[in-house]
Amino acid sequence: MDYRLGAAATAAGHRLVVHDSLGSTNTEALERARSGEAGPLWVVARRQEAGRGRRGNSWTSPPGNLAASLLLSVDDVDPGRLATLGFVAGVALVDAVRVVCGDARTCVSADATHRDEVEGSRPTEVGGPRLKWPNDVLLDGAKLAGILLEAETLRDGRRIVVVGFGVNVAAAPEGLPYAATCLRQAGCVVDAPDVLRALSDTIVAAMRLWHQGEGFGHVRARWLASAAGLGRPVSVSLGTGRVQGIFETIDDAGRLVVVSDDGTRRTVTAGEVHFGTAATAA
Incomplete structure (x- = not known):
């Protein structure tokens, strides 16, 4: 074909x-x-x-x-x-x-x-x-x-x-x-x-x-x-550090929104994402 x-x-x-x-x-x-x-x-x-x-x-x-x-x-x-x-x-x-x-x-x-x-x-x-x-x-x-x-x-x-x-x-x-x-x-x-x-x-x-x-x-x-990992633990490697928490959503610009244990919301523009067990080990 x-x-x-x-x-x-x-x-x-x-x-x-x-x-x-x-x-x-x-x-x-x-x-x-x-x-x-x-x-x-x-x-x-x-x-x-x-x-x-x-x-x-x-x-x-x-x-x-x-x-x-x-x-x-x-x-x-x-x-x-x-x-x-x-x-x-x-x-x-x-x-x-x-x-x-x-x-x-x-x-x-x-x-x-x-x-x-x-x-x-x-x-x-x-x-x-x-x-x-x-x-x-x-x-x-x-x-x-x-x-x-x-x-x-x-x-x-x-x-x-x-x-x-x-x-x-x-x-x-x-x-x-x-x-x-x-x-x-x-x-x-x-x-x-x-x-x-x-x-x-x-x-x-x-x-x-x-x-x-x-x-x-x-x-x-x-x-x-169709999002993978929504509502689950996530770790995002930023090169200079990482953001960890729960993958809450993406915002109106497509940025990843992560909620940390203390309730703080952070938006991520770019990074390497790990879910589940890999998120806690990242």
Whole structure:
């Protein structure tokens, strides 16, 4: 099966280019923008060799997994609202997984309970994909996908954003400092083109809900409905220290809100999040 966009994405004017191999779909999308492309344009690679994750981490996508980036023009969006596009992308990706996998409750791997026993954590959140603040998608508590948002003001004054998606469809990477999974491992036998086709449609719907940032409250509610760790102990590594407490919510700017033991609320703009037992040991 080859890659193509969904009907809603096509109707919304989205276009698609597919490469056999790229270093990074985000880099390719940015280069196209610098050469005059305005989007909305999807850039897909059957194999990605040098993908970028958050905080400079690498993200390699072998054949069978999805490496895709969406180039968007954002001249009409308040720059202060651009970061909330990451939550739009997260909501869209969770919706896409649910579309291609059917009943979200079937997306639970057999070893989830065993992993909880080994790690000594609270029972893994099940019932389908979960959103881990700020930009990961989890399944059975393991990383299924990552999202990378990159914004740039071009020389001609245009402002663009590239939203990158890396989804473990057929295989999960090994040797990572955290657990990773893939859709097939979870019993959802689909192909990367299936995921892209669904995602191209669900992000159109999510962006309409977002309405150039003015509707982020609606997106926020959708995001929280699928949030991992909500109401549970959390520890956020900030580089110079950490914030610990209970994950209460995200605010209207997408910042993590943590309530400490003494009732103090702190908002976190960026950091590395750990839940449950890992939160107390972080």
